[in-house]
Amino acid sequence: MDSVRMNSNNINLAINSTPKRGEPVNLREVAVLLHPGDDVAIARMTLLxxxxxxxxxxxxxxxxxxxxVQLIQPGHKVALRDIAVGSPVRRYGSVIGFTTQAVQTGQHVHTHNLSVGALNQNYEFGVDYSQVEYVAPELRRTFMGYKRPNGKAATRNYIAIIGTVNCSASAIRLIQNRFGEATLRDFPNVDGVIGLTHKSGCGMRLGSDAVEQLQRTLAGMAVNANVGAYVLVGLGCEINQVRDMIESMGLSGENGNYSSWKKPLFYTIQENHGISGVVAEVSRIVGDLLPEVNAVKREPxxxxxxxxALxxxxxxxxxxxxxxxxxGFCVDELVRQGGTAILSETPEIYGAEHMLIRRAKSREVGEALLERFKWWEHYTSINGMEMDNNPTPGNKLGGLTTIYEKSLGAIAKGGSTPLNAVYKYAHPxxxxGLVIMDTPGYDPVSATGQVAGGANMIAFTTGRGSVFGFKPAPSIKVSTNSTLYExxxxxIDVDAGVVLDGISTQEVGRRIFEEVIAVASGKQSKSEAQGIGEEEFCPWILGATL
Structure with a gap:
């Protein structure tokens, strides 16, 4: 049966040295075999x-x-049998690519002899769907968060200054710089004043999908529960007009996806006597907002x-x-508690979508995911790219060869819970439960869409060493190996590399779940402690820049 879940007991053995030449060792002492029928195993240490x-x-x-028959680095694949040229190669019990040359038993399997090809997937809609066994309401866990008037809950409490166009970015930074630690010391319930700037807002067609998507992203950030109040700042002559955005997104109304208890305050540089005028006026407004935003307190x-966001x-x-x-185990527990997880990075689901479709709660949900892949195949082709332009050089250095292989591992973040919905970028x-949001694989762009869609936390796994943070949603980072953690x-907040040393996957999943609750309750994530998280705001811009 196709599965990215493996028996954790099969990867719990550890030794401290490479196997000696000519002395047979059990494969699982030095490598990981994920599925009995796999053609490759993953070296846990250097194999000579x-x-x-x-x-x-x-x-x-x-x-x-x-x-x-040749040196195999840790994290890389060794062939367990001879494989003819053009044949499929399996890892996780699923095809990760096709050989471009004949492979001999014991050889290194990587980019020099493995590539993508046509999978001809057999889609079985909902055959693995099963009802979630929810934790009884009276037994559910709590975190210390901020309750909002519209019923949403926040893990952080920020004031956001949001730019409609790059032309207002410098003014926003000048405003933000006036509200440092010394100023905020008197407002302990305010996590900070953040400036959400970007590189777009003009140079696109009025009324286009690109403008609508940018407006949707900015509006989603404005009404995110982790933002206690916000001010929009524009230049005045840009395509993304601030008043048009407020009206089209319904920011000033009482109903709709983007309505909230927050009043949409806005200013433009050209209407306020230039940069000095808008900096002075918005700074005054933010100063007035601080006591109001500070009045909310954490509660269970x-x-x-x-x-x-995953x-x-x-x-x-x-x-x-x-x-x-x-x-994935953390996600399953969160869903059992009635929570929500957003799986994204659509190009990094490519080749593994059949496994998610098996868990779809309806055929419509599965078809919605397939429609997104058709869109991506067209989108990459008109931009001179291919879906296999991913993995990156760093991914390949770490042992990943094809997008199929990367995707089969990536979807494990979604656990085993049913797939309940598919959303387009930055939609609320x-x-x-588990849902998918269609985003690029590029982390800042992907996370921006997830938080604009309502995520109030991020869990981020990394093997090479990402330093990602994201305000206003705290980001927890989980290392795939203990060397990176050290x-x-x-x-890095949580070390999952201990799975290779005997700690069960379930136990590490519980550690991640507990860290999610702790950070949601106010504990600083490692990225927050270093002040990381504003430059990562990066809306996905469609189409040409004119």
């Missing part, structure tokens, strides 16, 4: 030429000795009100073995 690996009892060809709120960046060969499955997420202790 001449090492003899004995296939375990539950593997295809049990007892067979595999002689390593059900964990069901957490909407967790991200992975700087992935490696361990991402789909340690951190992503552990985050209203369905609970090398970057100021950036």
């Amino acid at each position: 030429s001449g090492a003899l690996l004995r296939l375990p009892d539950d593997a295809q060809d049990a007892g067979k000795l595999v002689e390593v 709120i059900p964990v069901s009100e957490i909407t967790l 991200q992975c960046g700087g992935s490696d060969g361990w991402s789909g073995i340690t951190a992503n499955p552990a985050l 997420v209203t369905e609970r 090398n970057m202790p100021g950036d």
Whole structure:
């Protein structure tokens, strides 16, 4: 059966040295076999030429000795059998690519002999769908958050200054700089004054999809629960007119996706005597907002009100073995508690979509995901790209070869819970449980859409060492290997590499879940402690810039 879940007991053995030449060792002492029928195993340590690996009892060809014929680095793949040219290669029990040359038993399998090809997927809609066994309401966990007048819950409490166009970005930074730690010391319930600036807002066609998507993203950030109040700042002559955005997004109304208790305050530079005028006026307004935003206090709120954005960046060969499955267990528990998780990065689902479609709650949900892939195939083709332009050089250095392989590991972040909905970029997420939002794989752009859609937390797995943070939604980072955790202790919140040392995937998943609750309750994530998170705001801009 196709699955990205593996028996954690099969990867719990650890040794401290590479196998000696000519002395057979059980394959699982030095490598990871994810599925009995897989054609490759993943080296846990450097495998030297001449090492003899004995296939375990539950593997295809049990007892067979595999002689390593060339150096295999940790996280990389070793062939367990001869594979003819043009043949599929399986990892996770699923096809990760096709050989471009004949592969010999014991050889390194990577970009030099493996590539993508036509999968001819067989889509079975909802065959693995099952009802969630929810935790009884009286037994559900709580976190210390901020309850908003519209019923939403916040994990942070910011004032946001949001630019409609890049031309107002410098003015926004000048305003923001007036509200440093010294100024905010008297407002302990305010997490900060943030400036959400970007590189667009003009140079596009009025009324186009690009303008609508930008407005949707900015409006979503404005009404995100983690923003206690906001001010929009524009230049005055841009395509993305501030008044048009307020009207088209319904920011001033009482009903609709973008209505909230927050009054849409706005200013333009040209109407306020230039930069000095708008800086003075908006600074005065923010100063007036501080006591109001500070008046809210943390209180116990059900964990069901957490909407967790799922991200992975700087992935490696361990991402789909340690951190992503552990985050998947966290997601399953969050959903059992009535919460929501947003799986995104659509190009990094490509090749693994059949597994998500099996869990779709309806055929309509599955078809919505397939429609997104058709859009992406067209979008990449007209822009001179291919879906396999991902993985990145860093991903490949870490052992990932094809987008199929990367995707099969990436979707493990979504656990095993049903897939309940598919949303376009930055659309408000209203369905609970596991949902998909269509975003690019580029982390800042993807996370921006998720938070604009309502996420109030981010969980981010990394194998190469991402330093990602995102305001106003705190980002927890989970390392796929312990070496990374030890090398970057100021950036990584949870070490999932301990799965390779005997800690179960479930236990690490519980650790992530507890960290989500702690950070939601006010504990600073590692990125927050370093002041990271504003420059990562990066709306997805469609089409040409004129």
